[in-house]
Amino acid sequence: LSAMAKENENVYRIVALHNRTNTKDLHPEYDCLQTRIFKIIVIGDSNVGKTCLSYRFCGGKFLKNPEATIGVDFRERTVEIDGENIKLQIWDTAGQERFRKSMVEHYYRNVHAVIFVYDITKLSTFENLPDWIEECGRHAVSPLVPRILVGNKCDLRDRCQVSTSLAQRLADSYNFPLFETSARDPTEKEHVDAIFMTLAYKLKNHKPLRLKQPSECSMVHLSEEQDVQSPCLC
Numbered sequence: 255l256s257a258m259a260k261e262n263e264n265v266y267r268i269v270a271l272h273n274r275t276n277t278k279d280l281h282p283e284y285d286c287l288q289t290r291i292f293k294i295i296v297i298g299d300s301n302v303g304k305t306c307l308s309y310r311f312c313g314g315k316f317l318k319n320p321e322a323t324i325g326v327d328f329r330e331r332t333v334e335i336d337g338e339n340i341k342l343q344i345w346d347t348a349g350q351e352r353f354r355k356s357m358v359e360h361y362y363r364n365v366h367a368v369i370f371v372y373d374i375t376k377l378s379t380f381e382n383l384p385d386w387i388e389e390c391g392r393h394a395v396s397p398l399v400p401r402i403l404v405g406n407k408c409d410l411r412d413r414c415q416v417s418t419s420l421a422q423r424l425a426d427s428y429n430f431p432l433f434e435t436s437a438r439d440p441t442e443k444e445h446v447d448a449i450f451m452t453l454a455y456k457l458k459n460h461k462p463l464r465l466k467q468p469s470e471c472s473m474v475h476l477s478e479e480q481d482v483q484s485p486c487l488c
């Protein structure tokens with residue numbers, strides 16, 4: 255597919271997802287099997303390994319020769335936590351500005367969790383993190399939406415430009431958990447899973463808000479005591 259055709263295809267998919275959000279009889283965070291669905295976006299510079307990380311989690315393998323993401327790619331994995339199936343819908347976003355500018359609004363809409371990725375072998379990808387975090391804030395993502403920081407390509411430790419202590423300081427300054435891992439290294443597979451499962455546990459335990467009027471059923475911004483944007487059960 256050409257870049258433009260691919261971008262159009264993704265817009266159709268996004269519209270379909272948003273339409274589902276607006277359907278009253280099919281709740282946005284439940285699929286037809288009544289599995290709760292959580293949207294997680296993966297954000298960061300181009301080439302840091304966002305596609306490979308999400309593919310490792312959803313496909314179980316290292317994706318050889320990934321192409322630059324155009325707009326967004328979607329992957330899903332259903333996980334079982336305490337006897338409940340939950341579906342994690344991973345939005346693998348484009349790092350290149352030219353492939354993301356028309357899509358940015360869609361990325362952040364109704365997001366449940368955000369993963370910021372940098373490449374430990376490329377300092378600039380780490381230095382750009384505050385810009386990504388700021389963009390997220392600019393799109394009115396609630397500060398209560400869980401966010402985590404992931405340093406990828408740890409199989410290339412000998413080329414490391416971002417020390418763990420430096421990354422930890424940044425993570426602490428934002429109060430985000432920090433993970434360092436490798437999408438490529440097969441021995442890190444469980445660790446990659448653990449990153450996504452950490453979010454899955456957090457999201458699962460969010461208490462849904464019961465709204466009184468079904469007609470008003472929509473994503474809602476809750477107060478700090480109540481919790482983050484959560485599924486409402488009408």
Ligand SMILES: Nc1nc2c(ncn2[C@@H]2O[C@H](COP(=O)(O)OP(=O)(O)OP(=O)(O)O)[C@@H](O)[C@H]2O)c(=O)[nH]1
Binds near residue numbers: 303320349406408
């Ligand atoms: N050594 C190593 N290379 C990796 C790892 N993860 C990804 N790569 C490589 O890094 C390059 C970019 O990977 P992608 O997953 O496409 O990066 P991206 O962040 O999705 O890039 P955009 O789609 O342009 O935003 C590819 O050549 C991958 O093979 C890793 O953990 N270790």
